[in-house]
Amino acid sequence: MGAGHGGPLGAAYVAGGSVVHRLEPHLKLVAVLAFALVVVATPVHAGWAPAAYAGYAALVLGAAAVARVPAGRLARGLVVEVPFLAFALLLPVVSRGPRVEVLGLSLSESGLAAGGGLLAKATLSVLAATVLAATTEPRELVRGLQRLRLPALLVQILSFMVRYADVVGGELRRMRVARESRGFRGRGPGALRVVATGAGALFVRSYERGERVHLAMLSRGYTGALPAGPAAAVPAQAWLVTLSLPLTAAAVLAAGMLLG
Amino acid sequence: MHVPDGFLDAPTSVATGVVAAGTVALALQRARRELDERTAPLAGLTAAFVFAVQMVNFPVGAGTSGHLVGGALTAVLVGPWTAVLCMTVVLVVQAVLFADGGLTALGTNVTLLGLVAVGVGYGVFRLLLALLPRTRGGLLAAAGAGAFVSVPVAALVFVGLFAVGGVADVPLSAVAAAMGGIHVLIGIGEAVITVAVLAAVVSVRPDLVHGAAHLRRPSDLATRPGLRAEESLR
Helix, strand or coil: CCCCCCCCCHHCCCCCCHHHHHCCCHHHHHHHHHHHHHHHHHHCCCCCCCHHHHHHHHHHHHHHCCCCCCHHHHHHHHHHHHHHHHHHHHHHCCCCCCCCCCCCEEEEEEHHHHHHHHHHHHHHHHHHHHHHHHCCCCCHHHHHHHCCCCHHHHHHHHHHHHHHHHHHHHHHHHHHHHHCCCCCCCCHHHHHHHHHHHHHHHHHHHHHHHHHHHHHHHHCCCCCCCCCCCCCCCCCCHHHHHHHHHHHHHHHHHHHHHHH | CCCCCCCECCHHHHHHHHHHHHHHHHHHHHHHHHHHHHHHHHHHHHHHHHHHCCCCEEEEEEEEEEECCCCCHHHCCCCCCCCHHHHHHHHCCCHHHHHCCCCHHHHHHHHHHHHHHHHHHHHHHHHHHHCCCHHCCCCCCHHHHHHHHHHHHHHHHHHHHHHEECCCCCCCCHHHHHHHHHHHHHCCCHHHHHHHHHHHHHHHCHCCCCCHHCCCCCCCCCCCCCHHHEEEEE
C-alpha cells in the first residue's frame, strides 16, 4: 500500500531542479504545442526540410540537456512511435508517382519524402512532449491545463484520474500477483475469462471508490466546484525563457523559407 | 495507437479539433444530467479504470497479445456521455504524459476514439438491444457487436480523414483494405474482452451497468398481498 509514486503515471517524471523543471507548467504546455505547430508547418517536399529538422532536433535535445533528462528516458518516450514507424516505412513502397531505385527496390520519390517527413515530425514532437512530461509532475500539468482555461469540470475529472490512476493500477498489479502466486499461467481462452473477471472486479471497485470519494467530498462541503487560490501573475521574462524553444524553431523555419 | 503530430494537414486537424471540442462541450452538459454533481469523482475513477485496463495485455493466442480500446465497454458501463469524457481524459493524459498521440492531433484522436468509437459502439448496442431478447445473453451479444463494429469503423473514419487531409499520395483502396482488415481482427479481440468483462460485472453488480437498466427487476419487497396501491395511500 505504501508504494508511493511508483505507479505508471509517476514513471513519466524525472525529479530534478533544473531551469526547465522550475518553469510554469502552463507556459511549458504552450511552448510544446507551439513547437509542434512549427514542426508540423515545415513543408515536407522542400529541399531544405532535412536541415530544418536537424535544427529542431538540436533545439529539443538542447532543452533535454539543460533539463538533465537522461537519454534512456528520451529513448523510452520514442517507443510509442513504433506502430507509425511501420506505416512510414510502407509509404515509399505503396505511394504513387515517379520511382527511384534504392538498394534494388523501386520506391516512390514522393513516398520517400512523405514517409521521411512523417517520421521526422512525429519524432521531434514526441521528443518535445517527453521533455515536458519528464520535467513536470502530473499534478502540475493538470494545473497548467486549468490555467489554460480547460473547462472546470474536465479539469476536475482529469485531476481525479491523475490522482487515482496509480491506486487503480496498483490494485490491478496486486490482482495479478495474487493470481500468479496461486499458479495462474496466462495462456489460452480460459485465461481470458480469469483476466476479464479481474478487470470486471476492478471496475466495480473503481466505481465504488468513486462513490466513497464523492461522499467524503460532500462531508467536507463540496458543492460541485473545487476551491482554487488566485493564480500568480507570470513575469514577461518567464514567458520569454519558456517560449525561446518554439521562437527559435520558428526562426529556423523562417530562415528556411527565405533562404531555401 | 494514436495519430501523431503531422500526420494530417492543418485544415483537417483544425476541423476534427472543432468537432472534438463541440462533442466534449455537449458531453460535459449531458454527463452532468447522467450523474449530477457526482460526475467528477465517478468519471475520474472510471477514466483511471480505462487507463489501467488499457495497459493490460490480454493473451490472444499464437503468441500475440492485444489491449482494449474500451470505448463501447465504457459506454455500456457508465453511459455514452460519461464515456466520451472518460476517453477524452485518457487521451489527454496519454498525449501530455506519454507523448502518445500528438498535441496538435489531440482533436483528431478525441474524434476517432472518443466520438466515433463510443458513438458507433453505443449506437449498435442500443439498436441490437431493441431487437434482441431482453435477457443477459441479449445484453452481452449487443455489447459484443457494438465493440466489434466500433474498432473497424473508427479505423475507416481515420482512412477517410487521411483521404481528405493526408500528407502522402497513396492508393486509398489499398490503405482502406489493409486498415480495415487489421482492425476487423482487433475488433474481434475487443468484442471478446468487452463481453467477458461485462459478463463479470453484470453477474456481480448489475445495478452499476448503465446499459442493463432494463434487466433490473423491481424489488421483491412489494406491498402486502390483498392491499391495493390506492388503499395503502389512505
